[in-house]
Amino acid sequence: MKNIDWKNLGFAYMDTNCHIRYVWKNGQWSAGELVTSPYMSIHIAATALHYGQEAFEGLKAFCRKDGKVSLFRPQENAKRMQTTARRTCMAEVPEAMFVDACQRVVKANLEFVPPYGTGGSMYVRPLLFGSGAQIGVAPADEYTFLVLVTPVGAYYKGGLQAVKAMVQDEYDRAAPRGTGHIKVGGNYAAGLYPHLEAKKLGYPVELYLDPKEHKWIEEFSTSNFLAITKDGKYVTTKSGSILPSITNLTLQQLAKDLGIPVEVRPVAFDEVTTFAEVAACGTAVVVTPVYQIERAGQVYKTGPETGCGPVLQQLYNAVQGIQYGERPDVHGWNVEVQ
Numbered sequence: 514m515k516n517i518d519w520k521n522l523g524f525a526y527m528d529t530n531c532h533i534r535y536v537w538k539n540g541q542w543s544a545g546e547l548v549t550s551p552y553m554s555i556h557i558a559a560t561a562l563h564y565g566q567e568a569f570e571g572l573k574a575f576c577r578k579d580g581k582v583s584l585f586r587p588q589e590n591a592k593r594m595q596t597t598a599r600r601t602c603m604a605e606v607p608e609a610m611f612v613d614a615c616q617r618v619v620k621a622n623l624e625f626v627p628p629y630g631t632g633g634s635m636y637v638r639p640l641l642f643g644s645g646a647q648i649g650v651a652p653a654d655e656y657t658f659l660v661l662v663t664p665v666g667a668y669y670k671g672g673l674q675a676v677k678a679m680v681q682d683e684y685d686r687a688a689p690r691g692t693g694h695i696k697v698g699g700n701y702a703a704g705l706y707p708h709l710e711a712k713k714l715g716y717p718v719e720l721y722l723d724p725k726e727h728k729w730i731e732e733f734s735t736s737n738f739l740a741i742t743k744d745g746k747y748v749t750t751k752s753g754s755i756l757p758s759i760t761n762l763t764l765q766q767l768a769k770d771l772g773i774p775v776e777v778r779p780v781a782f783d784e785v786t787t788f789a790e791v792a793a794c795g796t797a798v799v800v801t802p803v804y805q806i807e808r809a810g811q812v813y814k815t816g817p818e819t820g821c822g823p824v825l826q827q828l829y830n831a832v833q834g835i836q837y838g839e840r841p842d843v844h845g846w847n848v849e850v851q
């Protein structure tokens with residue numbers, strides 16, 4: 514067991530034993546090797562550097578109550594990375610190889626998985642990029658796939674904390690038929706400036722509306738939007754330009770299991786007054802309750818300022834309970850590492 518202050522881990526990169534790396538050349542992936550150095554040598558004409566041929570994913574491994582370590586729904590991340598690869602003309606990583614890569618690298622870094630009870634987890638970051646040299650705008654003839662891991666702490670120490678959000682009306686995150694639905698680095702580079710602007714104004718998260726009309730809710734900069742309506746429904750946005758969140762899928766299923774009606778549909782911003790609870794959802798924190806949303810000087814109350822509404826809390830507990838092996842994994846979402 515590593516001498517790490519598990520209780521005070523944040524969400525930051527920490528060197529571990531190794532990452533796993535594969536290369537695709539002449540139509541074939543290499544066997545994958547565990548590499549100890551966190552540095553790599555890359556061709557100066559690699560398409561990732563010039564033309565943004567790059568995709569990434571984010572998932573987690575948890576040390577469960579029974580002491581076993583498992584990944585949470587890695588097959589879903591594999592599928593999403595394949596969608597991204599197709600849209601950006603990169604070699605696809607087969608699902609079995611993706612899951613095996615995650616298992617191998619977590620296994621090689623087991624002493625960095627935060628122990629059960631610390632509230633932490635191991636963040637798993639798969640990365641795929643064009644590493645072949647290509648000076649004209651065209652797909653590379655070589656790709657690198659790697660998976661790095663790093664231990665991360667409990668995001669909420671002492672209960673879920675609510676944040677306030679602002680609508681980002683000055684910028685868009687994605688074009689209607691662009692790349693908002695896939696996980697390419699360029700989406701995040703484009704979001705940095707608007708994010709820092711929102712932060713300067715005192716808002717930790719910003720909400721994007723549809724780029725065409727600024728009428729429909731899309732998503733937060735790094736998480737999906739979900740709401741519990743005053744009449745008890747789970748509502749989340751449907752749009753071709755948002756990232757299909759795996760946490761959102763999970764929460765929808767758990768809501769259905771609890772008998773909560775789930776609606777996935779276009780959600781007009783005007784509907785905010787009908788919400789009892791609002792949250793941003795994603796792998797990093799599961800749910801972040803949003804107690805108010807501001808747009809053009811107008812403030813809309815969307816939940817309790819002191820923490821989390823009851824339905825979101827119930828859903829959050831259900832997800833974490835499965836991830837830490839405290840509740841039965843009836844949907845078979847945990848994939849064991851050992």
Ligand SMILES: Cc1ncc(COP(=O)(O)O)c(C=O)c1O
Pocket residue numbers: 571732733734735736737756757758759760761794795796797
């Ligand atoms: C833009 C965006 N939306 C939503 C999500 C949440 O997705 P997931 O639940 O798969 O982490 C993320 C994080 O990956 C994201 O970057």
